[in-house]
Amino acid sequence: MREHSLTPVPGSTEGVAAQQFWDELRRTTQARIGLGRTGDALPTSEVLALRAAHASARDAVHSPLDISGFATRVATVGLGSPVHVPSRAADRSEYLRRPDLGRLPAESAALAAVPRSGADIGFVLSDGLSPRALTDHGVPMLAALIEALEDRYSLAPPVIATQARVALGDHIGAALGVSTVLVLIGERPGLSVADSLGIYLTHLPRPGRSDSERNCISNIHPPDGLGYARAAQVAAGLIEGARRLGRSGVDVKDTSGNNALTSVDPELPRAV
Template identity: 45%
Template structure:
């Protein structure tokens, strides 16, 4: 007795942006599938090399009530950024001096916006995430003590920034590694008691923030939950399980997928 017929591959394609059921033309992919692959690959490369619009980011943060300062890592250009990840995790001396002059006071939280591996994602989404996050933090009585815009940034650059500023917690909004299904994905990395030398197990991450992924409202909800609980419990990373999903309505789009990102 035969089982139920398999669902057509075209039905599966409606459930995922992954490349499945492409068909074939002889021993090769169909022309349309090949052209779509080449287009997505080009978009991913363009996202990596996009210009980080620092002036627009600074204006946008100021417009929503955050007085931001601009810093940079020790990389000199985009080529060096890609070849020397270690330099993207260290502030240049001028930035260290600038932040040292702004340190002091009881600062619970610092927000850092960094270009990362997809400046295009940061240009497109970071301001809207911050805009959605601010009223949620205000409702919890949490003030953003510092806002920083960082060029040539890797995730760990936030640790040095937070340590110099004396922030109890740092939130790093940064462009994630572009993929063939999403070239403009933004990630948020949260670290309690930031200091130089921390590893990724000390961080929480909310990833896949983009048009076909996690929406701004749900991303802000998750980030605010992690900030509130992290500050209350005095920890972050693997010791802080994200249980915000039990409270928040799902707003992920039908075409989105959940997959781990890594931007270090």
């Protein structure tokens, strides 16, 4: 069947201008915009691309983390060999059906393996809803965090958590005895991004902390999303604010970009 477009005719002056407009706009976003149409439907190529993106998102959710291989890579950042803490969810299927089980450690013995360091900062590397995101971005993100924080704070050995929700980090942070825990976790995949990583910061972690007592840095997936160095810079600013206030959450704001925003040209008159 021939494809007939109701949009401007390709090759015409109007069609070329429209194509240039959408091509330029698509460079600024991963959203599906300006896809065109064939009759009353999307072009076949766009339908196939959408199905491929959906399959990629499903694979990102269901593919398990290679714990051994990932642990070997984590050990190369220089904080020691990570221990593994599974959640109470027995497998991926139960993890997706029972979010509550992903917030709890499998058993007391799992936390017994966590070394109590008493350090300032602890790191929990969690598979979350996208083990692929942790595989792709977890190690370089951890390395960037270490570089941003090691001169100011003591750092605990990292912990790998599987079938994990964010709140499992509260149990692990308390077992580590750290002042602040950073949970690096795979975010829910979408049809534009299947490998996005998030960082959740909780000051004085303990079981029972609420989501309002955390700070989140999301959409980490360079080159299209937030970069590692910038995410580490934001995390450092949030840690500083949390330690100053004695708590994390809604009262702590990202001030990492304040210097650029508040700098004043000395030649300009100041408001009185």
